[in-house]
Amino acid sequence: MLLAATLLSASCIREEALNAECDVLSADAAWLVENSLLNGDVKIKNNEIIFIVKKEADLANMPEPEITFELTPGARIEKDSTKRNKDGIYQYYTTFSEDGNWNKQYIAKFIKLPPLDEDHVFSFEHFELNSNNKYSIWYEINNNGIRSDLWASGNAGFMFTGKGKTPDDFPTATDVNGKRGNCIKLTTRDTGSFGKMAGMPIAAGNIFIGEFLSENAMKKPLEATRFGMNIAPKKPAYLTGHYKYTPGEVFTDKKKNTVEGRRDTCAIYSVLYEVYPDNFVSLDGSNVTSSERIVLIAEIENPGEPREWTEFTIPFKSMNGKEFDPARLANNGYAIAVVASSSKDGAFFEGAVGSTLHVDELSIIWE
């Protein structure tokens, strides 16, 4: 009796707590969709909701868009304020969880993604800390002073190893000793026992134009890296820049077993590929250099191990027998990605801990 009573009380499930989460699960701006003014899907991040508006839209005179939200069950949302300028509309919201214990700030941005200026140089001078101050994120400012959040990295995934105590501990970090000013420093890192537990024993440093879906980082790592954005102003001719590279000593496979005789190498490349602006499907880690949609690719084939800053200029070559079509470009039909990684096969968790790639002053020369 006593035994049975005890076991019963010990295994008793207490009443379900109210939801503690307060996420925006989906956001819909019907008016923009009806008028076909959106370029690509709405991007919902942990604290941001981004509506990329087509370049022909008149942001300055547009009525303020109404958003319909889907939230975590039981959560509510309040609009705090709106700011507008010639480049965008910014709505500030706070969400509150059902249990009343948590709230979260969101910014809904209605912005354009301007094409790159033809003389734009990616010099990695513009960076800030992410929303919880753990790691750096990089952005670009164009000749008109408009900010574009072009760059993504795997840092958000590395955060879950618990090893990033300062931004410099992350695989993708800034370094003051650039070719000119700051540069990007990519380091292949050990992810410790947590990374190993998830079958990801190393994390290569990477930086790319596109988006990193940290939610997918553990489950489908190849799909977490979404390469490319709709920002090519013309047909690209060359990818140029500066880099230096020191591979790590011990090359390991995805189970962290040493692979004798294999040496790590870095990757720097750019691809231009076909997209449908109303159904933007990015290339990801599984097909970024092999997809049939690639039109042009520029890649350093034998990067070697230059210990000093080394300049490179590599031509874009056509791929899949495709021809660049200016009419397609005018219809937002191409995306371009620039990618750098401290371990070429880092996406498959193969590489050498300690491999370090510095890159700076990247640019694309347009035809």
Next chain:
Amino acid sequence: MKRTFIAFLIAIAAISVSAQTKKEVSDTDKNLISAALKGWHIRLSAGYNIGGTAPLPLPREIRGIESYNPGLNLAIEGTVEKKFGKGNWGLRWGVRLDTKGMTTKAETKNYHMEAWDTEGSGQIIGAFTGKVKTSVKNTYVTVPVLAVYNINKRWNVSAGAYASYLLDGEFTGSAYDGYIRDQNPTGEKAEVTRAEYDFSNDMRKFNWGLQAGGEYKAYKHLAVFANLQWAMNGIFPSDYGSVTFELYPIYGTLGFTYLF
């Protein structure tokens, strides 16, 4: 662990075999009878442990136990009982080899976790929503000390304390089919397919607790018993980072005792 257990079984078998030899039989019997006359009783018990190694109370973030498997946990015990005078009271103590284990699958929601990686250089603090499988199998050598009260010739009840030393411990599990959020329920989210853990080497060697039970003497030499062992300290050190709440082994034993 298995080896120790088998050795123990062999030792018991050997005792019973040696007890069969003619001359010794009479010697042993004489000794037992004279011991019994002085109020000493020797007992040998075997039982099955069923229970859980669980936090108390169960945190609210645990939404459901999907499955529970008690496993095969045996306890073998040799005890001596001394009766005091002609009254009903006595004292029982001895040595027990017992395994306390279970496997559970639980569903969690915003389960607060803090964990250090094995190198001690990385820490995750977060909220996990998903499934957690835990498997415990601990083998202890235990010394129980119990006060015994004989209600009548057939029934007795006992209560006291026990001290256990962990001979072999296994604490493994996995978190799967869920997601973790950095720091708290508003943090960045990452889906978790499967993360395995093994904290076997971090468990406390010493465990102690309270024990109470009853016994029914069905035949002259055979009694059946049930008791409950409720641990008073957790299986991990209180400052252990990977499991932030105390896990108490709480097990019941059902078995029989051979009374010499």
